[in-house]
Amino acid sequence: MILEAKNIYKSFRNGVKKLPVLTNLNISVDKQETITIMGPSGSGKSTLLHILGTLDTPDSGSIKINQTDINTLKENQLALLRSHEIGFIFQFHHLLPEFTAFENVLIPTQIVGNTDSKTKRAVELFDYVGLKERKEHYPSQLSGGERLRVAVLRALINNPSIIFADEPTGNLDAGNAKKLLKLFKNISKDFEQSLVITTHNEEVASIGERQFILDHGVLNDRV
Ligand SMILES: Nc1ncnc2c1ncn2[C@@H]1O[C@H](COP(=O)(O)OP(=O)(O)OP(=O)(O)O)[C@@H](O)[C@H]1O
Ligand SMILES: [Mg+2]
Known part of the structure; x- marks a missing residue:
């Protein structure tokens, strides 16, 4: 079990x-x-992902990541666990505008302090998503779909156990959404990672091995 959250309020x-x-x-x-979560706007999908991804804290309840109860960790221990075990892809990519695509992808390695050993992997990852020729571009010089792929690489670079993606295809056209969907399918296969994806898109939801609907504060099976 990579993640176990119980009685979250x-x-x-x-x-x-x-x-x-x-x-x-x-x-x-x-x-x-791969788990997908749908649910009406305002039902709490982003709130849930932020809590599971340790970016926000619940009022009560427990979260274990790789058997570690995160309530027992001090802030610096939690930050370390976060950078090793968790990747986050935000709806609006959150790339830093003053850094190139390549530098953005390496930012999480600076937190862990393993940038040198990850540079080769970063190059490989840019090839993997077909962005070989975009490494030195700044976010403003990339298309929406390209930016999101860079954000995916940033989430992947430290090889985390679990990746959270909050409405990753929300702002993409149908073609780019399809590309990203294919990328997600390949990621869990090629890198043995767990994925939790929230979405309003039926096609994205359908890639979940388990599919849920968040409604009135709880997760129900999507039927
Ligand atoms: N910091 C906050 N302070 C007060 N209320 C908040 C805060 N963050 C979220 N909420 C409320 O919590 C509810 C859930 O918000 P959340 O962003 O998790 O929904 P969502 O399911 O992600 O919606 P969407 O599909 O529109 O992204 C909303 O009613 C929102 O107004
Ligand atoms: Mg949301």
Whole structure:
């Protein structure tokens, strides 16, 4: 088991009102498993991914990543676990505009301190996604689909156990969305990684070995 989340509660406070978003939610992810999550806008998909990816904390509940209960970790230990075990692909790619595509992909290695040993892998990854000729481009010089592929490489560079992708095809045209979908299918096969993807797209959802709908704070099987 790569990830196990139990009894997750999360609510947001709006003035005096408390808005429950996740209510007693459970999810587990196996090695190399792909899980997809659909759900209405505002149902809490991004909130859930941020919590599972240790970017946000739940009000209560436990999360284990590779058998480690993240509640037991200090902030610096958690940061290290995050950079080793977790890759994140955000809806709006979040590439740093002042760095080239190649430099963006290597940023997570600077956190871990293994940039030199990862440079060759970065070159291979650019080939892998067909961006061989785009390494020195800045994000503003890339198409939306290319930017997203660079963001995928950045999530892959440290070879994490699990990758979270929040609506990765949300801003892509149909052709680029298809390309990205193929890339995701290959990733779990070629790199033995687990994937958790949120999406509004039926085709993306259908690549999940398990497919869920987030609604009223819990995950139900997508039927
Ligand atoms: N920081 C915050 N403060 C207050 N409320 C928040 C905050 N973040 C999210 N929410 C609320 O939590 C709910 C879930 O938001 P979330 O972004 O997780 O939904 P989502 O399922 O990802 O939606 P979408 O499909 O539109 O991306 C929303 O009602 C949102 O308004
Ligand atoms: Mg969202």
